[in-house]
Amino acid sequence: PAMAARDTWQREQSCGCPLVRAKLPILRWLPHYSLAWLHLDLMAGLTVGLTVVPQALAYAEVAGLPLQYGLYSSFMGCFVYCFLGTAKDVTLGPTAIMSLLVSSYAFHQPVYAILLTFLSGCIQLAMGLLHLGFLLDFISCPVIKGFTSAASITISFNQVKNILGLQGIPRQFFLQVYETLRRIGETRAGDAVLGLACLAALAGLRVMKSHLPRAACAEPLAARVSYLIVWTSATARNALVVLFAGLVAYSFQVMGSQPLTLTGSIPQGLPPFQLPHFSMATPNGTITFQTMVEDMGVGLAVVPLMGLLETVAIAKAFASQNDYRIDPNQELLAMGFANILGSFVSSYPITGSFGRTAVNAQSGVCTPAGGLITGTLVLLSLAYLTSLFYYIPKAALAAVIISAVIPMFDAGIFRRLWRVKRLDLVPLCVTFLLCFWEVQYGIVAGVLVSGILLLYSIARPPIKVSEGDVLLVQPGSSLHFPAIECLRDTVCSYSLAASPPRSIILDCCHISSIDYTVVVGLRELLQELHKHGLSLAFCSLQEPVLQVLLSADLEGFQHFSSREEAGEATACLECWGWSAPG
DSSP, rough: HHHHHHHHHHHHHOSSSSSSSSSOOOHHHHGGGOHHHHHHHHHHHHHHHHHHHHHHHHHHHHHSOHHHHHHHHHHHHHHHHHHOOOOOOEEOOOOOHHHHHHHHHHHTOHHHHHHHHHHHHHHHHHHTTTTTTGGGSSSOOOHHHHHHHHHHHHHHHHHHHHHHHHOOSSHHHHHHHHHHHHHHGGGOOHHHHHHHHHHHHHHHHHHHTTOOOOOOOOOOOOOOOOOOOOHHHHHHHHHHHHHHHHHHHHHHHHTTTOSBOOOOOOOOOOOOOOOOSEEEEEEEEEOOOHHHHHHHHHHHHHHHHHHHHHHHHHHHEEEEEEOOOOOHHHHHHHOOOOOOOOHHTOOOOOOOOOOHHHHHHHHOOOOOHHHHHHHHHHHHHHTTTGGGGGBBBBBHHHHHHHHHHGGGGOOOOHHHHHHOGGGGGHHHHHHHHTTOOHHHHHHHHHHHHHHHHHHHHSSOOEEEEOOOSSSSEEEEEEEOGGHHHHHHHHHHHHHHHHSSSOOOEOOOOOOOOOOHHHHHHHHHHHHHHHHTTTTEEEEEOOOOHHHHHHHHHHHTTTEEEGGGHHHHHHHHHHHHOOOOOO
C-alpha cells in the first residue's frame, strides 16, 4: 500500500489537470483514498503523536512559555496541513529552532508569542499569494548551517541547568555559561543522575534504530513481531523515556521524598478559540499593538522566513526521495493559514519538524491524513492527560531536547567548505558566532555577508583575455550594471597598453542578458576606443542581447554570428581602415 500510495502521489503531483492546480491539495489524493492507506496513516499518526507530545512540552520550555503552550501549538498545524500541504510526509508543529526564535522575540510572554504567530501567519499568507517563495533562495546554505549549528549548541546548553537541577540561570548564552559553571557545585544529584540516564537511553535507542535490520516477510512471525516491538520502542523513544522518568518521579512522591525537579501543574482542557490579544495589560499600564510590533522588530521578518525555510527544506528533502514536486508558494499558504488559525488556539509560531517528519516517513505514511490522527492524539492529551504531566521531571524533558538538537550540529561543514570554497566560510562563521550573541543578528549578518559576496561576483565577473593581432575578450557570465566598469577597465588596459594598441573582439557567448547601464557603458567604450583609432566588435551574441544592442543603435556597432568568424574579424577590422595612432 505504501508503494501504491507513492505511485499515486507522483502521478497526481505531475498531472496537469485544473483540479491539481487548485489551491486545495487534498483534492489531489482524497478521491483515491483507500482502507489500506487508512491503516498506514493511522499507524504513522499514532507514532508521530507519541513523539510530539513529550517534544511539545520540552520545546515550550525552550520558548520560555508555560508548558501547555507547547501542546496548544501541536494540533492546528496537523489539521491545516492535511488540507493545504503538498508533501505527504511533513508534520507541522513546534520545533527547537522556532522555539529558540520565539524566546528571543516573545520575551517569555504568551500574549507576545500568540500575536507573533498571527502576524507571522499573515506575512506568510501574503507572501504565498504574491508568489514570493523565491526569497528563500537568497538564504545560502552556509548561513543556514551556521545558524542551525549555533542553535544546537545554544539550545543544548540552555537545558544543562535542568539536567543539573539549577535554578535562576539567565537565558543569555554567555551569562548562562558563566553562571552554570560558577554554580555547578549546587547540582542536585537526583536530577543529574536521571537526566544523564535519560540521555544515555535516548542515545542507545537512536543507535539501536539505525542498526536495526529490516525484517523480511518470509521470516517467522516471532521475528517480525520482535522487529515491530523494537522499532516502535526506538521510534517512540521520547515518550518511552518520559514515561519511565515520570514513573520514577511518582514512586519517589509516593514514598514521601522527591529528589527530582518536576514539571508541575499544567491546566487541563482545550484552549479557548478566540482572537489573539492586540494589546497587553501590565501593572504599569497597557502595552499597545504598535508598541508590541515595535518590540518584535526584525522578528516579524525572521520568524516567517525561518519557518518557511524549515518547512520547504524538509519537504524538498523527502520529496526528492519520493519523486514528487514541492511548491514553495503553496507551502507558504499552508504555513500562513496554520499560524493564523493556530493563534486562535493560543499557539506560538510553528513550522515543519525534521525529526517528526522522518518518523512519519519511516512509519509508512501514505497521505497527509496521518496529521489528523496526530492532532487528535494531542487534543486527547490536553483533555484527559495533563494531570499526569505533573510528575514529568524537568531533567527528562531536557534530555529529550538535547537528544533532538544535537544532530543539528554539523561539524563536517567546516571541513567541506574548506575543500570546496573557502570564501563560503565567511558567512558561515559570521552567522555561527553572532548567533551566540543574538539570533537575529547572526541571521541578518550572515545574509548580508552572503549578499555582499554574491554582489561582488556579479560586479567582478571573470574576464578571459586572449592575446593576438586583435584582442579577444570573453566575459565569463552575464553583464549587469555593477560589472560594466570592470569590463571597461579591462578592455582599455589591455588594448591601450599594448604596443601597438589593438582593437577588441568581445566574445559574448556567456552573456544571456544585459541592462540599460551596460548599454550606456558599451556606448562610452566604443566612443573611447574610436578616439584612439581602435574598434570594438561583438561575436556570439545571444538573440535577446543582440536585440537589445540593435535597438540601442550604438554608433560603430559591429557583430559576428559565432566565434568561428573571429579569425575573419581581424581582416574585416583592417578593411574598415581603423588603425592605431602613428
